[in-house]
Amino acid sequence: MSALRTAAEDYLAMRRALGFKLTSQGRQLLSFVDYCEARHAERVTTELAVAWATHPPRGGTDQVYWSRRLMVVRIFARHLETLDPATEIPPADVLAHHYRRVTPHLYAPEEIAALMRTAGRLAPPLRAATWQTFLGLLAVTGMRVSEICRLDRADVDLDTGVLTVADSKFGKSRLVFLHPSTVAALRYYQRCRDRLCPAARTPSFLVSTRGTRLDAGNVQHTFASLVAAAGISARPGQHRPRLHDLRHSFTVRTLLDWYHDGGDVQARLPLLSTWLGHVDPKSTYWYLQAVPELLTLAADRLEQHTDRQSP
Structure with missing residues (x-):
């Protein structure tokens, strides 16, 4: 094992111990190490880093993706x-970098x-019940896909109507409180599943x-087929x-x-940030500027406040 690979694996282990998941970033870093080893490079250089970042495996040309790599x-x-100390740190401006959310x-x-x-028309019946419950939970709680897939039976307390989301993104845990109608739907699924x-x-x-447990990576394929079968298509320019x-829809x-x-x-935004498990309220504030209707409402509210403050 090369010294560079040992350093990379130690670094990933250290950051994961601090609560960082590093799922895609870990794969990317080890891919960079593979790239260096194939060229018999023993140290990180700007030239190597830029060459690797701008030549992703699938030949993508998205410069934002390059900068993230x-x-x-x-x-x-x-x-x-x-x-x-001989390690070269690639300059921050060597590739154009700007954050872009879809x-x-x-x-x-x-x-x-x-x-x-x-989803209710899927076969066999267990698959239909699981997918209806999965989609319903996403829609009414705003949880992440991975969080729902990781829910264990012990995390679902239907007597109190509370879900425990343990060790989620950024190592955070939180409680999600359920509406009685959601509790009833989960009880129904529980009976179907056990039968x-x-x-x-x-x-x-x-x-x-x-x-077995649902695979957060594989559910995307089934969902794409459900979207097509339900006749849902992208809106112009989206x-x-x-x-x-x-x-996103739950949050908006x-x-x-x-x-x-x-x-x-x-005043309520920090509460929503906590509910969603955002590590930073900025992630929640993004919706106010990303959704035209919310932006209009926020502007109207600001205008009303300014009018009340005017002499």
Whole structure:
């Protein structure tokens, strides 16, 4: 094993011990190490980092993606420099870098209903029940896909109507409180699951037809087929509908409800950040500028406040 690989694996182990998941970043860093070893390079250099970052495996030409790949190496190089002063840290401006979030597809209530009906037609019955429950939880709680897939039976307390999201993104844990209608739906699924799969091979609350835990990576394929079967298509100028957009839709609906009920949205935003498991309220504030209707409502509220303050 090369010294560079040892340093990379030690670095990843250290950051994971601090609570960072580093799922994609870890793969990318080890890919960079492979690239260096193939060229018999013993140290990180700017030339190597830029060459690797701008030649992704699938030949992508997205410069934002390139800059994100380079950032993975830059962060590692800053750490490595303390151990090996000969390490070169790629300059921050060597590739154009700007943060760009995909405009979400905001599901209308009738689109969510269509997805639920389509999921109900899946076969066998256990698959239909699992997918309806999975989609329903995403829509009414705003949880992450991975969080729902990781839910164990012990995390679902239907007597108190509380879900425990343990060790989620950034190592955070939180409680999610359920509406009585959601509790009823989960009880119904629980009965179906235990009847159709009495010997599940996992403690997971949601189970596949094989009695195993849902795979957060594989569910995307099934969801794409459900979207097509439900007749849901991308709106002009927007990205194709994604599974993660159910989380976005929950957040936007919540903010719109707060504006329409006349409450203090700014004061409530930290509560929404906590509910969603955001590590930084900036992630929640993004919705106010990313969704035109929310931006208009925020501007109107600001104008009303300014008028009241004027002499």
